[in-house]
Each structure stands twice: as structure tokens, then as C-alpha cells.
Amino acid sequence: MREALVTVLWFTLLTGLAPAAAADLSLEREAELERLVLQDCGSCHGLTLKGGLGPDIRAETLAGIPPEALTEIVLDGIPGTAMPPWRPLLSEDDARWIADFLLKGDVE
Template sequence: MRSLLLLLALAWPAAAEVAPDRAAELEHMVTQDCGSCHGLTRKGGLGSPLTPEALAGAEAEGLATIILDGIPETAMPPWRPLLTEEEATWIARYLKQD
């Protein structure tokens, strides 16, 4: 069991890696698409703030799930048709670090 946990811990960072050209596309998506609701500076608008401070208590995995599946009965759409799980996790980590 311990070795399985170690293996998962070592594999986790690689799971959220994307190619540099795709990372640039995802950054643009965050600015344009996410920014259209969350504000171009991500300080909020129709959607809640997406600043590192606002997301400090959130886990990247939970944010990735929200990105992929949206939030029912809100304006937050599901992005699963356009993003992989790795890309959603990359975005979540990007938002928490930026």
C-alpha cells in the first residue's frame, strides 16, 4: 500500500503537464473564456473571483472537476467536451499559482 501511494504521489505532477504550445492556448482560454464571466483580471464578475487568494482553500482536483463538469443551475458551463482532465488540472493549478 505504501509503495502504491508513493507511486501515485510521484506520478501526480506528470498527470497535469501539457505541452508548451497547449499551455499557451490554455492561458489564452483562461483570459478570454474564463475572463468573460470571472473578469479579465479574474477578480469576479458574473462568476466568482479566480485569484490565487480566492482559491487558496480549494484543492486543484476539485477545481478541475468544476472546470470539467460545470455547476448545475449556474452560469458555469461544463468544459469537458473541450478539455482533457490533465488540461483542467493544469488550469486549476495555473489559477492557484498565477
């Protein structure tokens, strides 16, 4: 996990990603994305997101990671790990919403 976080932070610094706000999504789409996080992400990261095959992705663990970096991880995955790219299925706005959702700790 630590190695992946270091990679993410270096990626963020090297690419100069600028902060961007998540687009306004419909409440229906937000509910769909929350379900995706709890079910699909939860299948690897644990149903409580405390870790499993994948690492702990709760807010306290992700604290300090820029939302832009998490957005890129959601979209492009992490090569050499079980984290797949979701870009074929999610928009950048969707991925940004997921990053913000995880960082806020809104997981019930």
C-alpha cells in the same frame, strides 16, 4: 460563491479524490490554455479574474480549495449556475493544468 466552495469541499471529501499531478503539456498547449483562461473564463469571471458574472477566481480567493476539486469544476461545471462544463472541449490534463495555473496565481 461561499455556497459553491462548500459544495466543492464536500464533493472532494465524499469522492475521496486523491492528489494527482498535472501531466506534462507542451509549451504551446500551455499557452493555449492560458489564453483560454484569460479570454473565455475572463468573459464571466472578469478580465482580471476578480469577478463579474462569475466569482473571483484569483489564487488568494481559491486558496485552500484542492486542485482536484477545481479540476472537476472546470470539467463538469456547477449545476444551477452559469458555470458550464468544459469536458466536451478539454481533457482532464488540460483542466488540471488550469486548476494549477489558477492556484499558483500565474495570471498576468
